[in-house]
Amino acid sequence: MTSDVVALLRDALGTRVDTTPASLDAARADKSGHAASGTPLAVVHARTVDDVQQTMRIATATATPVVTRGAGTGLAGGANTGTGEIALSVRAMDRILEVRADDLLAVVEPGILNADLNTALAPHGLWWAPDPASRAISTVGGNIATGAGGLLCAKYGVVRDAVLGLDVVLADGRLVRLGHRTVKGVTGLDLTSLLIGSEGTLGVVVGATLKLRRLVPGEVCTIAAVFPDVRSAAEASAAVTATGAQPAIMELMDAASLAAVHALLSLPAPTPGAAQLTIQTDGPVAASEAELIADVLRTRGGTVAVSHDREEGERLLAIRRSMHPAMETLGTTLIEDVSVPRSALPAMFDEIARIERAYGLVIPVVAHAGDGNLHPNFVFPGPDVPPAVWDAAGELFRAALDLGGTLTGEHGVGVLKRRWLADELGDDQWQLQRQIKAVFDPLGILNPGKVFTD
Numbered sequence: 001m002t003s004d005v006v007a008l009l010r011d012a013l014g015t016r017v018d019t020t021p022a023s024l025d026a027a028r029a030d031k032s033g034h035a036a037s038g039t040p041l042a043v044v045h046a047r048t049v050d051d052v053q054q055t056m057r058i059a060t061a062t063a064t065p066v067v068t069r070g071a072g073t074g075l076a077g078g079a080n081t082g083t084g085e086i087a088l089s090v091r092a093m094d095r096i097l098e099v100r101a102d103d104l105l106a107v108v109e110p111g112i113l114n115a116d117l118n119t120a121l122a123p124h125g126l127w128w129a130p131d132p133a134s135r136a137i138s139t140v141g142g143n144i145a146t147g148a149g150g151l152l153c154a155k156y157g158v159v160r161d162a163v164l165g166l167d168v169v170l171a172d173g174r175l176v177r178l179g180h181r182t183v184k185g186v187t188g189l190d191l192t193s194l195l196i197g198s199e200g201t202l203g204v205v206v207g208a209t210l211k212l213r214r215l216v217p218g219e220v221c222t223i224a225a226v227f228p229d230v231r232s233a234a235e236a237s238a239a240v241t242a243t244g245a246q247p248a249i250m251e252l253m254d255a256a257s258l259a260a261v262h263a264l265l266s267l268p269a270p271t272p273g274a275a276q277l278t279i280q281t282d283g284p285v286a287a288s289e290a291e292l293i294a295d296v297l298r299t300r301g302g303t304v305a306v307s308h309d310r311e312e313g314e315r316l317l318a319i320r321r322s323m324h325p326a327m328e329t330l331g332t333t334l335i336e337d338v339s340v341p342r343s344a345l346p347a348m349f350d351e352i353a354r355i356e357r358a359y360g361l362v363i364p365v366v367a368h369a370g371d372g373n374l375h376p377n378f379v380f381p382g383p384d385v386p387p388a389v390w391d392a393a394g395e396l397f398r399a400a401l402d403l404g405g406t407l408t409g410e411h412g413v414g415v416l417k418r419r420w421l422a423d424e425l426g427d428d429q430w431q432l433q434r435q436i437k438a439v440f441d442p443l444g445i446l447n448p449g450k451v452f453t454d
Protein backbone atom coordinates (compact mmCIF):
# COMPACT_ATOMS: atom_id res chain seq x y z
CA MET A 1 0.00 0.00 0.00
CA THR A 2 2.78 2.39 1.01
CA SER A 3 4.75 1.72 -2.18
CA ASP A 4 1.49 2.01 -4.19
CA VAL A 5 0.92 5.55 -2.90
CA VAL A 6 4.47 6.60 -3.70
CA ALA A 7 4.18 4.99 -7.15
CA LEU A 8 0.92 6.85 -7.82
CA LEU A 9 2.52 10.13 -6.73
CA ARG A 10 5.56 9.48 -8.93
CA ASP A 11 3.37 8.65 -11.95
CA ALA A 12 1.50 11.93 -11.51
CA LEU A 13 4.25 14.25 -10.31
CA GLY A 14 7.56 12.73 -11.40
CA THR A 15 10.64 14.29 -9.82
CA ARG A 16 8.57 16.49 -7.54
CA VAL A 17 8.23 13.40 -5.35
CA ASP A 18 11.23 13.20 -3.05
CA THR A 19 12.05 10.13 -0.92
CA THR A 20 15.66 10.93 -0.08
CA PRO A 21 16.35 10.13 3.60
CA ALA A 22 17.51 13.69 4.38
CA SER A 23 14.29 15.24 3.00
CA LEU A 24 12.08 12.69 4.78
CA ASP A 25 13.92 13.33 8.03
CA ALA A 26 13.68 17.14 7.67
CA ALA A 27 9.90 16.87 7.17
CA ARG A 28 9.49 15.18 10.56
CA ALA A 29 10.03 18.40 12.53
CA ASP A 30 9.38 22.13 12.71
CA LYS A 31 11.09 24.61 15.06
CA SER A 32 9.10 23.56 18.13
CA GLY A 33 11.91 21.21 19.15
CA HIS A 34 9.59 18.25 18.69
CA ALA A 35 9.44 15.72 15.84
CA ALA A 36 6.84 13.26 14.56
CA SER A 37 7.52 9.62 15.25
CA GLY A 38 8.50 7.53 12.24
CA THR A 39 9.26 8.64 8.72
CA PRO A 40 6.93 10.15 6.10
CA LEU A 41 6.14 8.27 2.87
CA ALA A 42 7.40 11.07 0.65
CA VAL A 43 7.84 14.81 0.36
CA VAL A 44 5.96 16.35 -2.58
CA HIS A 45 7.53 19.65 -3.69
CA ALA A 46 4.48 21.24 -5.33
CA ARG A 47 5.21 23.96 -7.90
CA THR A 48 1.66 24.57 -9.16
CA VAL A 49 -1.92 24.47 -7.96
CA ASP A 50 -2.37 21.43 -10.18
CA ASP A 51 0.44 19.63 -8.31
CA VAL A 52 -1.44 20.20 -5.07
CA GLN A 53 -4.73 19.03 -6.60
CA GLN A 54 -3.14 15.85 -7.96
CA THR A 55 -1.57 15.11 -4.58
CA MET A 56 -4.89 15.56 -2.80
CA ARG A 57 -6.77 13.41 -5.33
CA ILE A 58 -4.29 10.57 -4.76
CA ALA A 59 -4.44 11.09 -1.00
CA THR A 60 -8.24 10.88 -1.05
CA ALA A 61 -8.26 7.84 -3.34
CA THR A 62 -5.85 5.99 -1.05
CA ALA A 63 -6.99 7.55 2.28
CA THR A 64 -3.43 8.74 2.89
CA PRO A 65 -2.80 11.56 5.42
CA VAL A 66 -1.27 14.80 4.11
CA VAL A 67 0.64 17.38 6.14
CA THR A 68 1.06 20.72 4.35
CA ARG A 69 4.36 22.44 5.01
CA GLY A 70 5.52 25.99 4.38
CA ALA A 71 8.98 26.76 5.74
CA GLY A 72 8.66 24.52 8.83
CA THR A 73 9.29 27.35 11.33
CA GLY A 74 6.12 26.62 13.32
CA LEU A 75 6.39 26.37 17.11
CA ALA A 76 3.47 24.00 17.78
CA GLY A 77 4.55 20.87 15.87
CA GLY A 78 1.80 21.53 13.29
CA ALA A 79 3.93 20.69 10.22
CA ASN A 80 5.59 17.61 11.70
CA THR A 81 5.06 14.67 9.32
CA GLY A 82 5.30 11.05 10.49
CA THR A 83 4.76 7.44 9.53
CA GLY A 84 2.48 6.82 6.54
CA GLU A 85 1.98 10.54 5.81
CA ILE A 86 2.72 12.66 2.74
CA ALA A 87 4.56 15.93 3.44
CA LEU A 88 3.14 18.40 0.90
CA SER A 89 5.60 21.30 0.66
CA VAL A 90 4.28 24.46 -0.99
CA ARG A 91 7.52 26.36 -0.33
CA ALA A 92 8.40 26.41 -4.06
CA MET A 93 5.08 28.09 -4.96
CA ASP A 94 6.52 31.52 -4.24
CA ARG A 95 5.37 33.88 -7.00
CA ILE A 96 3.76 37.27 -6.57
CA LEU A 97 0.95 37.17 -9.13
CA GLU A 98 -0.39 40.71 -8.85
CA VAL A 99 0.22 43.96 -6.99
CA ARG A 100 -2.44 46.68 -7.13
CA ALA A 101 -1.41 49.93 -5.45
CA ASP A 102 -4.78 51.47 -6.35
CA ASP A 103 -6.75 48.67 -4.66
CA LEU A 104 -4.14 48.14 -1.90
CA LEU A 105 -3.93 44.39 -2.54
CA ALA A 106 -1.55 41.71 -3.73
CA VAL A 107 -2.24 38.19 -4.96
CA VAL A 108 0.51 35.73 -3.99
CA GLU A 109 1.32 32.06 -3.89
CA PRO A 110 1.66 30.56 -0.38
CA GLY A 111 5.37 29.71 -0.37
CA ILE A 112 6.75 33.24 -0.60
CA LEU A 113 8.64 34.30 2.52
CA ASN A 114 7.04 37.17 4.42
CA ALA A 115 10.21 39.31 4.22
CA ASP A 116 10.67 38.64 0.48
CA LEU A 117 7.11 39.78 -0.14
CA ASN A 118 7.73 43.01 1.74
CA THR A 119 11.02 43.61 -0.09
CA ALA A 120 9.12 43.28 -3.38
CA LEU A 121 6.28 45.54 -2.20
CA ALA A 122 8.51 48.38 -0.96
CA PRO A 123 9.22 49.90 -4.42
CA HIS A 124 5.43 50.17 -4.86
CA GLY A 125 5.27 52.12 -1.56
CA LEU A 126 3.32 49.23 0.02
CA TRP A 127 3.72 46.64 2.76
CA TRP A 128 1.90 43.64 4.26
CA ALA A 129 1.67 44.32 7.99
CA PRO A 130 1.90 40.90 9.73
CA ASP A 131 5.48 40.72 11.02
CA PRO A 132 6.26 37.56 12.98
CA ALA A 133 9.79 37.66 14.39
CA SER A 134 10.35 34.81 11.90
CA ARG A 135 9.39 37.01 8.94
CA ALA A 136 12.71 36.35 7.16
CA ILE A 137 12.24 32.56 7.32
CA SER A 138 8.47 31.87 7.39
CA THR A 139 6.02 31.74 4.47
CA VAL A 140 2.93 33.83 3.91
CA GLY A 141 0.93 30.57 3.59
CA GLY A 142 2.28 29.40 6.95
CA ASN A 143 1.52 32.81 8.48
CA ILE A 144 -2.07 32.45 7.23
CA ALA A 145 -2.43 28.83 8.35
CA THR A 146 -1.24 29.69 11.87
CA GLY A 147 -2.97 33.08 12.09
CA ALA A 148 0.42 34.58 12.89
CA GLY A 149 1.03 37.74 14.85
CA GLY A 150 4.20 39.64 15.57
CA LEU A 151 5.69 42.73 17.08
CA LEU A 152 3.59 45.30 15.21
CA CYS A 153 0.17 43.76 15.61
CA ALA A 154 -1.05 45.90 18.54
CA LYS A 155 -1.22 48.79 16.06
CA TYR A 156 -1.34 47.13 12.64
CA GLY A 157 -3.30 43.95 13.32
CA VAL A 158 -2.65 40.23 12.87
CA VAL A 159 -2.92 38.05 9.75
CA ARG A 160 -6.70 37.84 10.15
CA ASP A 161 -6.88 41.61 9.60
CA ALA A 162 -4.73 41.48 6.47
CA VAL A 163 -6.29 38.80 4.21
CA LEU A 164 -9.15 39.44 1.78
CA GLY A 165 -9.43 36.05 0.11
CA LEU A 166 -7.89 32.59 -0.18
CA ASP A 167 -7.62 29.94 -2.88
CA VAL A 168 -7.87 26.57 -1.20
CA VAL A 169 -7.49 23.00 -2.45
CA LEU A 170 -9.91 20.78 -0.56
CA ALA A 171 -9.18 17.27 0.69
CA ASP A 172 -10.60 15.70 -2.51
CA GLY A 173 -8.61 18.00 -4.82
CA ARG A 174 -11.31 20.55 -5.69
CA LEU A 175 -10.17 24.19 -5.83
CA VAL A 176 -12.34 26.81 -4.12
CA ARG A 177 -11.86 30.58 -4.16
CA LEU A 178 -12.92 32.14 -0.85
CA GLY A 179 -13.41 35.78 0.05
CA HIS A 180 -13.18 38.78 -2.24
CA ARG A 181 -11.06 41.59 -3.66
CA THR A 182 -13.31 44.31 -2.34
CA VAL A 183 -13.02 46.32 0.86
CA LYS A 184 -16.48 45.13 1.85
CA GLY A 185 -17.99 41.69 1.23
CA VAL A 186 -20.49 39.71 3.31
CA THR A 187 -21.83 37.16 0.84
CA GLY A 188 -22.39 33.87 2.66
CA LEU A 189 -20.38 32.56 5.58
CA ASP A 190 -16.87 33.93 6.09
CA LEU A 191 -14.89 30.83 5.13
CA THR A 192 -11.74 32.90 4.60
CA SER A 193 -11.64 33.64 8.32
CA LEU A 194 -12.39 30.00 9.10
CA LEU A 195 -9.35 28.89 7.10
CA ILE A 196 -7.06 31.45 8.74
CA GLY A 197 -5.44 29.72 11.72
CA SER A 198 -6.78 26.29 10.72
CA GLU A 199 -3.23 24.82 10.69
CA GLY A 200 -3.62 22.68 7.56
CA THR A 201 -6.62 20.79 8.99
CA LEU A 202 -9.28 22.11 6.57
CA GLY A 203 -7.52 22.54 3.23
CA VAL A 204 -4.32 23.58 1.47
CA VAL A 205 -3.90 27.32 0.92
CA VAL A 206 -2.57 27.71 -2.63
CA GLY A 207 -3.15 31.43 -3.13
CA ALA A 208 -3.95 34.52 -1.09
CA THR A 209 -5.35 37.96 -1.82
CA LEU A 210 -3.70 40.15 0.78
CA LYS A 211 -4.79 43.50 2.16
CA LEU A 212 -1.87 45.94 1.96
CA ARG A 213 -0.97 49.24 3.61
CA ARG A 214 0.87 52.21 2.22
CA LEU A 215 4.39 52.81 3.51
CA VAL A 216 4.23 56.16 5.25
CA PRO A 217 7.68 57.73 5.63
CA GLY A 218 8.06 59.54 8.91
CA GLU A 219 9.75 59.56 12.25
CA VAL A 220 10.18 56.43 14.37
CA CYS A 221 10.91 56.86 18.09
CA THR A 222 12.16 54.04 20.30
CA ILE A 223 11.86 54.06 24.07
CA ALA A 224 13.83 51.69 26.30
CA ALA A 225 12.69 51.60 29.91
CA VAL A 226 14.24 49.51 32.67
CA PHE A 227 12.21 48.56 35.75
CA PRO A 228 13.39 46.98 39.01
CA ASP A 229 11.13 43.95 38.49
CA VAL A 230 8.84 42.39 35.92
CA ARG A 231 5.60 43.26 37.70
CA SER A 232 6.32 46.99 37.61
CA ALA A 233 7.24 46.71 33.92
CA ALA A 234 3.94 44.91 33.24
CA GLU A 235 1.98 47.52 35.23
CA ALA A 236 3.71 50.27 33.26
CA SER A 237 2.79 48.64 29.94
CA ALA A 238 -0.85 48.39 31.02
CA ALA A 239 -0.68 52.07 32.03
CA VAL A 240 0.64 52.98 28.56
CA THR A 241 -2.26 51.12 26.93
CA ALA A 242 -4.71 52.90 29.23
CA THR A 243 -3.48 56.36 28.02
CA GLY A 244 -4.91 55.67 24.57
CA ALA A 245 -1.49 56.19 22.94
CA GLN A 246 -0.94 53.60 20.22
CA PRO A 247 2.64 52.35 20.11
CA ALA A 248 3.53 50.30 17.03
CA ILE A 249 5.62 47.96 19.19
CA MET A 250 5.60 47.34 22.95
CA GLU A 251 7.78 44.40 23.98
CA LEU A 252 8.56 43.27 27.51
CA MET A 253 11.54 41.10 28.54
CA ASP A 254 11.95 39.72 32.04
CA ALA A 255 15.26 39.36 33.87
CA ALA A 256 15.95 35.76 32.79
CA SER A 257 15.33 36.60 29.10
CA LEU A 258 17.52 39.70 29.26
CA ALA A 259 20.33 37.75 30.91
CA ALA A 260 20.21 35.03 28.22
CA VAL A 261 20.13 37.49 25.31
CA HIS A 262 22.85 39.72 26.75
CA ALA A 263 25.05 36.63 27.15
CA LEU A 264 24.35 35.54 23.55
CA LEU A 265 25.14 38.98 22.14
CA SER A 266 28.15 39.51 24.45
CA LEU A 267 26.56 42.63 25.94
CA PRO A 268 27.30 43.76 29.53
CA ALA A 269 25.23 41.76 32.03
CA PRO A 270 21.88 43.46 32.86
CA THR A 271 20.97 44.54 36.41
CA PRO A 272 19.86 41.39 38.28
CA GLY A 273 16.08 41.16 38.55
CA ALA A 274 15.50 44.09 36.18
CA ALA A 275 12.96 43.91 33.36
CA GLN A 276 12.80 46.00 30.20
CA LEU A 277 10.10 47.52 28.02
CA THR A 278 11.05 48.41 24.44
CA ILE A 279 8.44 50.62 22.82
CA GLN A 280 8.30 52.12 19.35
CA THR A 281 6.02 54.88 18.09
CA ASP A 282 5.65 55.82 14.45
CA GLY A 283 3.72 58.02 12.05
CA PRO A 284 2.94 61.73 12.30
CA VAL A 285 2.48 61.65 16.10
CA ALA A 286 5.56 59.51 16.83
CA ALA A 287 7.44 62.17 18.81
CA SER A 288 4.51 63.44 20.88
CA GLU A 289 3.34 59.89 21.70
CA ALA A 290 6.92 58.95 22.67
CA GLU A 291 7.02 61.90 25.09
CA LEU A 292 3.66 60.96 26.61
CA ILE A 293 4.69 57.32 26.97
CA ALA A 294 8.10 58.21 28.46
CA ASP A 295 6.34 60.33 31.12
CA VAL A 296 4.01 57.47 32.03
CA LEU A 297 6.95 55.05 32.29
CA ARG A 298 8.93 57.44 34.53
CA THR A 299 5.90 57.91 36.79
CA ARG A 300 5.77 54.13 37.09
CA GLY A 301 9.41 53.94 38.25
CA GLY A 302 11.15 53.23 34.95
CA THR A 303 14.60 54.47 33.94
CA VAL A 304 13.80 55.74 30.48
CA ALA A 305 15.82 56.55 27.34
CA VAL A 306 14.19 57.85 24.15
CA SER A 307 15.88 57.57 20.74
CA HIS A 308 14.77 59.31 17.55
CA ASP A 309 17.31 57.37 15.47
CA ARG A 310 15.92 54.48 13.38
CA GLU A 311 19.17 52.49 13.45
CA GLU A 312 19.45 52.81 17.22
CA GLY A 313 15.83 51.63 17.40
CA GLU A 314 16.66 48.57 15.31
CA ARG A 315 19.66 47.84 17.58
CA LEU A 316 17.39 47.94 20.64
CA LEU A 317 14.81 45.69 18.98
CA ALA A 318 17.55 43.25 17.90
CA ILE A 319 17.84 42.35 21.60
CA ARG A 320 14.19 41.29 21.60
CA ARG A 321 14.49 39.47 18.28
CA SER A 322 17.43 37.44 19.64
CA MET A 323 15.27 35.74 22.27
CA HIS A 324 14.69 32.50 20.34
CA PRO A 325 18.38 31.87 19.53
CA ALA A 326 19.28 32.78 23.12
CA MET A 327 16.88 30.15 24.47
CA GLU A 328 18.32 27.56 22.07
CA THR A 329 21.73 28.02 23.71
CA LEU A 330 20.24 26.98 27.07
CA GLY A 331 18.66 23.63 26.07
CA THR A 332 15.49 22.28 24.50
CA THR A 333 12.73 24.87 24.71
CA LEU A 334 8.97 24.56 24.98
CA ILE A 335 7.83 28.04 23.94
CA GLU A 336 4.39 28.86 25.24
CA ASP A 337 2.11 31.50 23.80
CA VAL A 338 -0.66 32.41 26.24
CA SER A 339 -2.54 35.65 25.79
CA VAL A 340 -4.53 37.64 28.35
CA PRO A 341 -6.49 40.90 28.31
CA ARG A 342 -3.84 43.64 28.48
CA SER A 343 -4.96 44.85 31.90
CA ALA A 344 -4.35 41.32 33.24
CA LEU A 345 -0.67 41.25 32.25
CA PRO A 346 0.65 42.02 35.79
CA ALA A 347 -1.59 39.28 37.27
CA MET A 348 -0.33 36.80 34.65
CA PHE A 349 3.27 37.54 35.64
CA ASP A 350 2.27 36.88 39.28
CA GLU A 351 0.92 33.50 38.18
CA ILE A 352 4.14 32.69 36.32
CA ALA A 353 6.17 33.56 39.43
CA ARG A 354 3.90 31.29 41.47
CA ILE A 355 4.39 28.42 38.99
CA GLU A 356 8.18 28.95 39.02
CA ARG A 357 8.18 28.63 42.81
CA ALA A 358 5.84 25.63 42.85
CA TYR A 359 7.89 23.65 40.31
CA GLY A 360 11.39 24.96 41.11
CA LEU A 361 11.72 26.27 37.55
CA VAL A 362 13.07 29.42 35.93
CA ILE A 363 10.68 30.42 33.12
CA PRO A 364 12.16 33.20 30.97
CA VAL A 365 9.33 35.30 29.51
CA VAL A 366 9.07 37.77 26.65
CA ALA A 367 5.74 39.41 25.98
CA HIS A 368 4.15 41.35 23.18
CA ALA A 369 2.89 43.62 25.96
CA GLY A 370 0.97 45.82 23.54
CA ASP A 371 -1.49 42.98 22.98
CA GLY A 372 -1.18 40.92 26.17
CA ASN A 373 0.56 37.98 24.47
CA LEU A 374 3.24 36.23 26.57
CA HIS A 375 5.87 33.69 25.53
CA PRO A 376 6.99 31.85 28.68
CA ASN A 377 9.88 29.52 27.81
CA PHE A 378 10.33 26.18 29.54
CA VAL A 379 13.95 25.08 29.03
CA PHE A 380 15.15 21.55 29.79
CA PRO A 381 17.90 19.10 28.81
CA GLY A 382 17.27 16.28 26.31
CA PRO A 383 14.67 15.96 23.57
CA ASP A 384 11.55 15.07 25.61
CA VAL A 385 9.43 17.44 27.69
CA PRO A 386 9.74 16.25 31.32
CA PRO A 387 6.36 15.45 32.99
CA ALA A 388 6.88 18.24 35.56
CA VAL A 389 7.23 20.75 32.72
CA TRP A 390 3.96 19.55 31.17
CA ASP A 391 2.32 19.91 34.59
CA ALA A 392 3.69 23.44 34.95
CA ALA A 393 2.53 24.28 31.39
CA GLY A 394 -0.92 22.95 32.26
CA GLU A 395 -1.06 25.31 35.26
CA LEU A 396 0.07 28.16 33.05
CA PHE A 397 -2.79 27.50 30.61
CA ARG A 398 -5.35 27.27 33.40
CA ALA A 399 -4.08 30.56 34.88
CA ALA A 400 -4.38 32.30 31.49
CA LEU A 401 -7.91 30.97 30.98
CA ASP A 402 -8.92 32.04 34.50
CA LEU A 403 -7.74 35.56 33.68
CA GLY A 404 -9.98 35.64 30.61
CA GLY A 405 -7.18 34.68 28.24
CA THR A 406 -6.37 31.99 25.69
CA LEU A 407 -3.96 29.04 25.24
CA THR A 408 -2.38 30.46 22.14
CA GLY A 409 -2.25 34.00 20.83
CA GLU A 410 -0.36 33.35 17.59
CA HIS A 411 1.54 30.05 17.38
CA GLY A 412 -1.44 27.71 17.07
CA VAL A 413 -2.41 24.45 18.76
CA GLY A 414 -0.53 21.91 16.61
CA VAL A 415 0.33 18.83 18.64
CA LEU A 416 1.66 20.65 21.68
CA LYS A 417 -1.55 22.22 22.99
CA ARG A 418 -4.22 19.89 21.63
CA ARG A 419 -4.85 18.21 25.00
CA TRP A 420 -6.01 21.55 26.45
CA LEU A 421 -8.17 22.64 23.50
CA ALA A 422 -11.46 21.37 24.93
CA ASP A 423 -10.73 23.15 28.25
CA GLU A 424 -10.82 26.49 26.49
CA LEU A 425 -13.59 25.79 23.98
CA GLY A 426 -16.01 23.95 26.25
CA ASP A 427 -17.77 20.73 25.19
CA ASP A 428 -20.38 22.22 22.87
CA GLN A 429 -17.96 24.38 20.88
CA TRP A 430 -15.40 21.56 20.78
CA GLN A 431 -18.00 19.24 19.21
CA LEU A 432 -19.09 21.95 16.77
CA GLN A 433 -15.50 22.52 15.66
CA ARG A 434 -14.94 18.78 15.16
CA GLN A 435 -18.12 18.61 13.06
CA ILE A 436 -16.85 21.48 10.90
CA LYS A 437 -13.52 19.67 10.49
CA ALA A 438 -15.42 16.54 9.34
CA VAL A 439 -17.30 18.55 6.68
CA PHE A 440 -14.02 19.72 5.14
CA ASP A 441 -12.16 16.47 5.73
CA PRO A 442 -14.55 13.49 5.87
CA LEU A 443 -11.75 10.92 5.58
CA GLY A 444 -9.61 12.61 8.26
CA ILE A 445 -6.57 12.93 5.96
CA LEU A 446 -5.74 16.64 6.47
CA ASN A 447 -3.04 16.96 9.13
CA PRO A 448 -4.54 14.26 11.37
CA GLY A 449 -3.69 14.38 15.06
CA LYS A 450 -3.06 18.15 14.92
CA VAL A 451 -5.36 20.54 16.80
CA PHE A 452 -8.22 18.02 17.07
CA THR A 453 -7.90 14.72 18.91
CA ASP A 454 -10.41 12.04 19.89
Ligand SMILES: Cc1cc2nc3c(=O)[nH]c(=O)nc-3n(C[C@H](O)[C@H](O)[C@H](O)COP(=O)(O)OP(=O)(O)OC[C@H]3O[C@@H](n4cnc5c(N)ncnc54)[C@H](O)[C@@H]3O)c2cc1C
Pocket residue numbers: 030031067068069070071072073074075077078079090110131132133134137138139140141142143144145146147148149150151199200201203204205206324325410411447450
Ligand atom coordinates in the same frame (compact mmCIF):
# COMPACT_ATOMS: atom_id res chain seq x y z
C1 LIG B 1 12.71 32.47 15.61
C2 LIG B 1 11.22 32.34 15.47
C3 LIG B 1 10.44 33.44 15.77
C4 LIG B 1 9.04 33.34 15.61
N1 LIG B 1 8.29 34.43 15.88
C5 LIG B 1 6.95 34.39 15.68
C6 LIG B 1 6.14 35.54 15.94
O1 LIG B 1 6.63 36.60 16.33
N2 LIG B 1 4.81 35.43 15.74
C7 LIG B 1 4.24 34.28 15.28
O2 LIG B 1 3.02 34.25 15.10
N3 LIG B 1 4.98 33.17 15.05
C8 LIG B 1 6.31 33.20 15.23
N4 LIG B 1 7.07 32.08 14.99
C9 LIG B 1 6.40 30.83 14.59
C10 LIG B 1 6.32 30.57 13.06
O3 LIG B 1 7.34 31.24 12.35
C11 LIG B 1 4.94 30.96 12.51
O4 LIG B 1 3.98 30.10 13.08
C12 LIG B 1 4.83 30.94 11.00
O5 LIG B 1 3.58 31.50 10.63
C13 LIG B 1 4.93 29.53 10.39
O6 LIG B 1 5.15 29.65 8.99
P1 LIG B 1 5.83 28.45 8.17
O7 LIG B 1 5.86 28.85 6.74
O8 LIG B 1 7.15 28.11 8.76
O9 LIG B 1 4.78 27.30 8.42
P2 LIG B 1 5.02 25.76 8.82
O10 LIG B 1 5.79 25.68 10.08
O11 LIG B 1 5.56 25.04 7.65
O12 LIG B 1 3.52 25.30 9.09
C14 LIG B 1 2.81 25.79 10.20
C15 LIG B 1 1.37 25.23 10.17
O13 LIG B 1 0.68 25.75 9.04
C16 LIG B 1 0.27 24.71 8.15
N5 LIG B 1 0.52 25.23 6.79
C17 LIG B 1 1.64 25.79 6.30
N6 LIG B 1 1.46 26.23 5.05
C18 LIG B 1 0.16 25.93 4.74
C19 LIG B 1 -0.64 26.12 3.57
N7 LIG B 1 -0.15 26.71 2.47
N8 LIG B 1 -1.92 25.68 3.58
C20 LIG B 1 -2.45 25.08 4.68
N9 LIG B 1 -1.73 24.86 5.81
C21 LIG B 1 -0.44 25.29 5.83
C22 LIG B 1 1.11 23.50 8.52
O14 LIG B 1 0.43 22.30 8.24
C23 LIG B 1 1.30 23.73 10.02
O15 LIG B 1 0.16 23.26 10.71
C24 LIG B 1 8.45 32.12 15.16
C25 LIG B 1 9.26 31.03 14.88
C26 LIG B 1 10.62 31.13 15.02
C27 LIG B 1 11.46 29.94 14.68
